[in-house]
Amino acid sequence: MASAYLLTAAKSxxxxxxxxxAAVPRSRSTICRAEQAPLPRxxxxxxxxxxxxxxxxxxxxLRWTERNANAAVLEAEDDLELLExxxxxxxxxxxxxxxxxxxxxxxxxxxYLVYKLSEVGQAIDRDDLAVAGSVLGPSTESEWVRNANAAxxxxxxxxxxKTEADTFNSALASLITSVTKKDVQSSKVAFVSSASAxxxxxxxxxxxxxxxxx
Numbered sequence: 001m002a003s004a005y006l007l008t009a010a011k012s013x014x015x016x017x018x019x020x021x022a023a024v025p026r027s028r029s030t031i032c033r034a035e036q037a038p039l040p041r042x043x044x045x046x047x048x049x050x051x052x053x054x055x056x057x058x059x060x061x062l063r064w065t066e067r068n069a070n071a072a073v074l075e076a077e078d079d080l081e082l083l084e085x086x087x088x089x090x091x092x093x094x095x096x097x098x099x100x101x102x103x104x105x106x107x108x109x110x111x112y113l114v115y116k117l118s119e120v121g122q123a124i125d126r127d128d129l130a131v132a133g134s135v136l137g138p139s140t141e142s143e144w145v146r147n148a149n150a151a152x153x154x155x156x157x158x159x160x161x162k163t164e165a166d167t168f169n170s171a172l173a174s175l176i177t178s179v180t181k182k183d184v185q186s187s188k189v190a191f192v193s194s195a196s197a198x199x200x201x202x203x204x205x206x207x208x209x210x211x212x213x214x
Contacts, residue, residue, distance in 0.1 A: 106150065106155060110211055111211055111213075113151075114211050114212070114214060117198070120179075120191060121195065136176050136179055140169065140172060140176065149165075152165035155205050160204055165197075168194055174193070175187060175191055175194055199214055202214060
């Protein structure tokens with residue numbers, strides 16, 4: 001009772017330090033925000049572990065250390081897997097660059113293919129299927145088509161690249177058939193399909209910047 005009386009008296013006294021503290025206005029929202037501010041995860045975790053040790057809860061502390069050790073192991077494994085993937089990607093990219101640099105003949109075949117398709121596209125755009133037919137040839141057994149397929153075979157390594165090469169050949173066969181039949185609309189559709197497949201293939205293989213006219 002005496003202590004309560006002294007505290008009350010101190011607050012009511014203008015010169016009391018407690019009175020000065022009590023007189024300072026405090027924002028309720030500020031107090032709430034301070035009370036509700038979340039601790040960082042690591043700080044909270046360490047605080048929890050310290051609490052277990054202070055209470056003599058060795059079991060809780062051991063479980064905490066085990067969980068954190070397991071998490072550290074998993075994180076290290078994830079880092080190693082990511083590093084290994086980066087190494088493999090870099091090795092694959094360097095191998096691809098080496099193949100491209102040593103494939104001047106195949107790049108020449110592909111450049112000739114691009115020129116052929118450019119001529120065909122211009123002729124089809126003018127509805128001149130006679131010229132388009134003379135550029136394409138009668139079938140996919142033409143030498144320039146065989147050479148292009150040889151380049152596809154050497155420079156295609158992934159399933160996606162091989163799929164795009166097959167798509168191009170299928171579209172090219174449809175283009176030759178449509179031009180032979182003098183079907184302008186089908187020729188235009190087939191030409192777009194073949195040109196698009198070739199463009200996708202060059203991007204996948206890294207040859208897009210090696211060929212002119214794409």
